[in-house]
């Protein structure tokens with residue numbers, strides 16, 4: 001089943017820039033181009049303009065993701081991947097690239113596709129401060145803890161999540 005597309009307003013700041021397009025049906029990302037040619041030495045980074053700005057509907061955000069082909073072929077990464085474009089941002093979308101190849105420079109021509117934009121619905125949350133968090137199977141096991149000794153504490157032990165949240169409403 002195909003869902004209706006979400007409408008996003010876009011402004012071209014450069015008349016030669018193509019409207020971001022999905023390569024295939026079902027693709028998550030629409031490609032962004034750079035309007036400036038650039039050459040990055042190994043380890044060098046740059047903030048590249050894309051020539052577009054957007055107005056996303058409330059409740060959405062757009063994420064600037066790397067293109068895997070450039071990552072595999074040239075070692076190109078996005079410093080802040082994925083870059084977050086807020087619904088209220090009306091400025092030009094920029095792409096913060098870095099050349100991670102230790103030896104080779106990477107060169108872009110004007111209008112080369114350098115990144116892809118993924119538009120997603122995002123939740124807005126309310127934070128409820130509590131003295132103790134409910135238990136969980138993972139508990140405080142952090143990086144690399146899976147597969148070691150068993151986590152202490154059962155699922156949601158000792159606290160009714162909904163009661164804590166709803167019990168505090170109106171306070």
Ligand SMILES: O=c1ccn([C@H]2C[C@H](O)[C@@H](COP(=O)(O)OP(=O)(O)OP(=O)(O)O)O2)c(=O)[nH]1
Pocket residue numbers: 064080082083084085086087089092093094095096
């Ligand atoms: O890859 C990116 C990431 C962000 N932005 C724009 C849109 C986003 O809404 C704004 C701010 O980004 P972010 O919140 O990540 O940066 P910040 O350092 O937290 O800045 P601010 O204090 O303005 O929120 O910059 C881009 O154009 N490209």
Ligand SMILES: [Mg+2]
Pocket residue numbers: none
């Ligand atoms: Mg921010």
